Amino acid sequence: MTAKLASEQPSAAAGSRPRGSDAPLVISGMRKSFGPNEVLKGVDLELRAGELLTVLGANGSGKSTLLRCAIRLTDPDAGHALLQGKDLTALSGGELRRARREAAVIFQRVALVAGRSAFDNVCHGALGRMGLAESLHSRTFPAEVKELAACGLERVGLLDKAWQRAGTLSGGQAQRVAVARAYTQRASVILADEPVSALDPRAAEEVLALLADVAHEDGLGVLTVLHQPDLAVRHSDRIVGMRSGEVAFDRPARDTSSAEIAALYEDEQGDAN
Numbered sequence: 001m002t003a004k005l006a007s008e009q010p011s012a013a014a015g016s017r018p019r020g021s022d023a024p025l026v027i028s029g030m031r032k033s034f035g036p037n038e039v040l041k042g043v044d045l046e047l048r049a050g051e052l053l054t055v056l057g058a059n060g061s062g063k064s065t066l067l068r069c070a071i072r073l074t075d076p077d078a079g080h081a082l083l084q085g086k087d088l089t090a091l092s093g094g095e096l097r098r099a100r101r102e103a104a105v106i107f108q109r110v111a112l113v114a115g116r117s118a119f120d121n122v123c124h125g126a127l128g129r130m131g132l133a134e135s136l137h138s139r140t141f142p143a144e145v146k147e148l149a150a151c152g153l154e155r156v157g158l159l160d161k162a163w164q165r166a167g168t169l170s171g172g173q174a175q176r177v178a179v180a181r182a183y184t185q186r187a188s189v190i191l192a193d194e195p196v197s198a199l200d201p202r203a204a205e206e207v208l209a210l211l212a213d214v215a216h217e218d219g220l221g222v223l224t225v226l227h228q229p230d231l232a233v234r235h236s237d238r239i240v241g242m243r244s245g246e247v248a249f250d251r252p253a254r255d256t257s258s259a260e261i262a263a264l265y266e267d268e269q270g271d272a273n
């Protein structure tokens, strides 16, 4: 089973393309304020196909707001977010919803339907892809969807849990099911906001390793927000440090220093949580 690579995607640019790039997600000049609180102060960030990029930063530095603005769950005040060449800031309605399917989102607290099986939850990813998410309520899924879901569960090593109710899975298993669902959605990018915060150290390692595998082996761009610098350095290809709504550094993980990472937390003035 192979996921789509960014290079196979048509590059249908909508609106202006602030940077010449074929990266699946290109954020440029992103600004967002909530009242007087200037949360994003012109953020540029590029997520490339085949990389695991981690955003580090103190509480309140704007990480979640950046992810939300990137896929227009929150409307930015200024800036662009190009997802597979489509400027989400220029789209609305059905066009926006369709364009957004190229991104799968994983949150800290897994949003699985607790009373349904792992398999049904993963099927939901494929239905979302087809614009049929509402038919989750039906008991039967098209054969094509079932096949995709089985592949997704196999990909994350949980085929044996297919029929277990999601509410009875451990935190680590549930996050892996969330990765399977994202994978089944056939998204080009996965955005994961603190996907391992609720997990024990071993499960956190496993989920991060899985996300890195999905990036490296399947060619997806994977962006995670983490609060564990050691995990970030071990598993990421690139680290972006955010401080008070700005990018403090953006470099290969192997080139980051513990001092500059520590400075993200010492200097942060923007914690208004």
Ligand SMILES: Nc1ncnc2c1ncn2[C@@H]1O[C@H](COP(=O)(O)OP(=O)(O)OP(=O)(O)O)[C@@H](O)[C@H]1O
Pocket: 034, 037, 039, 057, 058, 059, 060, 061, 062, 063, 064, 065, 066, 270, 271, 272, 273
């Ligand atoms: N909907 C909102 N309305 C008002 N203020 C908001 C809203 N969403 C976020 N903020 C504020 O924006 C700032 C950045 O929040 P954000 O959630 O992006 O931070 P974060 O870096 O993800 O922090 P954490 O590490 O705690 O998750 C905070 O001061 C927060 O209170």
Ligand SMILES: [Mg+2]
Pocket: 063, 064, 065, 193
């Ligand atoms: Mg956050």
